[in-house]
Amino acid sequence: MSRVYNFSAGPAVLPVEVLQEAADEMLDYRGTGMSVMEMSHRSKAFDNIIKEAEADLRKLMNIPDNYKVLFLQGGASQQFAMIPMNFMKNRKAGYILTGQWAKKAFSEAKIFGEAVELASSADKTFTYIPDCSDLPITDDMDYVYICENNTIYGTKYHTLPNTKGKLLIADQSSCFLSEPVDVTKYGMIYAGVQKNVGPAGTVIAIIREDLITDDVLPGTPTMLKYKTQADNDSLYNTPPCYGIYICGKVFKWLLKTGGLEERKKINEAKAKILYDFLDQSKMFKGTVEKESRSIMNVPFVTGDKDLDAKFVAEAKAAGFENLKGHRTVGGMRASIYNAMPTEGVVALVDFMKKFEAENTK
C-alpha cells in the first residue's frame, strides 16, 4: 500500500485515518455484524450515525438552531434547479458570475424565472472576484447567489457581497469547512461533499428554517422540495447512507484536530507555502489576482503549454497526482483541501523548484 499526493479538485483526498477506519469497519460496523452499506436507514445504528454527523457539523460550524441541516443527493448541479424552484417566489434573483459553476447555476435559474447578472469577472477569465459593495440589486429579487470558492479558477470571496438586505445563497462546495463562517449571514449554504468532506453523491445544505416552506414553484417534484427532506430529517427516502457515514468521520477528524479556527490557520499556512513560491518563481506564475486567491485551489502556469505538459507528466511520475488544470483554463492546478497534509505541499514546492532549476537555461 503506497499513497500518492493527490491534488485532485474533486472527488479529492480524504484523511488517511478516516479511510483506515472505514476499511476496518467494512464487514462489521462496531459489532452490528454488518457494513454501514448493508444497514437499514431506519435502524438504530444508522440513526446514530446521521444524528452524530449532524450534531458534529453543528458544533464545527456553530450552526444556529434556526437553521436546518439536510443531507441531499444529486450534486450541486441539482441545487442549481432546487434553489429557484424553492426560493424564486417573485421569479427574479441576482447572480454573481465568478466562474463556470456560477454560470451553470445562472443558466439553470433562467428555466424558472428572471436571473439577473449582478456582476461578473468574465472579462478577465474569472481571475478575480468583482467588487460587490454596491450591486444593482432590486427590491423584487428573491435572493443573491454566489459561488463562494471557484474550484476551476482558484478565486474566493474574502468579503461577502452587500446583498442590500436580500437573502444570500452560497455554493461552498470547494471551501466548505476550510475555515469558520458566520452562518447567520446566509439564507442558505450548500456544498457537494466530494471536495472537502466525503465521497461524491451527498450534498449538505444548511438552510434558515423560515425559508423552508410548501410555497414552491408549481411542478416542483416532491424530492426537490427542501421541505420534504426537512420534515423527514433527510430520511424521506433512503439517503446516501455510506456517504453520510464518511462525512461524519471527517467531521470528527476536524473536531479532533482543533476545529475550523485551527483548520483555517493550517490551510492558510499551507497555501502560503505554495503562493510564496509562485510569487518569486521565474517559471511558474499564479493566475489569480492576489486579493482574490483561494486557499483551496491554486491554479498556475508556466506560460508555455509544452512545459506545462512536461511538468504535469514528471510530477505524476514523482507521485504528485492530478495537477493538470481544468480543460477550460489549462496549465496546472493544485487543490489543497483540508486532507492534503502540509508535507504534500512542501514536497510539491520542492519538486517545482527542482523542475524549474532543471528546465531553466
Add this chain to the structure above:
Amino acid sequence: MSRVYNFSAGPAVLPVEVLQEAADEMLDYRGTGMSVMEMSHRSKAFDNIIKEAEADLRKLMNIPDNYKVLFLQGGASQQFAMIPMNFMKNRKAGYILTGQWAKKAFSEAKIFGEAVELASSADKTFTYIPDCSDLPITDDMDYVYICENNTIYGTKYHTLPNTKGKLLIADQSSCFLSEPVDVTKYGMIYAGVQKNVGPAGTVIAIIREDLITDDVLPGTPTMLKYKTQADNDSLYNTPPCYGIYICGKVFKWLLKTGGLEERKKINEAKAKILYDFLDQSKMFKGTVEKESRSIMNVPFVTGDKDLDAKFVAEAKAAGFENLKGHRTVGGMRASIYNAMPTEGVVALVDFMKKFEAENTK
C-alpha cells in the same frame, strides 16, 4: 469480526467477498495510491470502473445496444417525477397499484398530468398482483407503469401486464438482477441499487434509446432530463462514484457465480425453503397469495402481535437481524436478496421450527 444474517429490506446484505475487496482497496485502489472515493470522476481509473460496470451489467442482463444504461442519483423517489417529466408527452399515463411504492409513483405523476389507475390490489392489502390481461388502457396514454416486485407486501409480477402496445416502465428495485428479464419488453427498467446491488445513493436506469429526447415537460431541471445523463455517459456532473464501484463488484460476483439463469435457480430454491416451511407451519403464515409470491421479500405473521414481537426479539438475539415487517403491514418479513446465502435461510427456518415448538402448547 462476526457477521449476522441480515434480512433487511434495503439497504441490504452484500456479498462478503465484495465488502472484503472494498476494504482491501480502501487506501490504495490497485496501485493508484488513492481510494476510489478520492478519485476524479474524469480519471482513467474511474473511467475503467464505470465502463466495466456498464459492460458487465449489459452482459448479465443481455441488454440490447439500443438501450442506454444510466447511473443516476436521488433514489426511486426521484424517478417517480423524472418518468412523467420525460415521458408524459400526452400528459396521461396508466399506473397499476400494487403497493406503497406504486402508489407514491402514481401520486407524483399527478403533479405533471393525468395518472390513471389501471388496476389495484388495495382491496386485499396488496397481497396479490391483479389480473393485467385486459386493462383499460387508452390510446392517449404515454406509458404503463408498474412496480414489478413489491418490497413491503412481498408480491411479484410473474407475467408482465398486457400494455396493448404502450410502453412499459418498471421499478425493479427489489428484484433487479434476481433472475433474467427480457429487456426488450420494457421501455424503461430502473432500480435503486440498495436492495440487490450496492449502497444507497445510486439508481440504475435502462432506457430504450429512442425514448431519450429533449422533448420533456416545460420546467424540467437539466439534471432531471435523461438526455443530460445519456449524452454524458452518466458523467454530466460528479456521479456517486463509490456506489458505482461497489455495483461493479457485485456484477462481477454475479457473473462469476453463473449469471442470472443460475441466480434464478439459487433464489427460487432459497425462497422455496422458506415458503415450504410457511405452508406447513401451524404458527407462521405467509401473507401473499401463492401465485403472486416474491422470491426476494417474504412477509409472514403468526396472527398474534405479541407472539410476532417475541419472535422478532428472539430471532435478533440469535443473530437474525431485521425480520420485523414494514410498519404498514406488521408481522415479519424476511428479505432474501441475492447476497443472502442459502445457509441463512436454512438457519432461519431451523430457528422458526424451534420457536414454533417452544411456543406451542
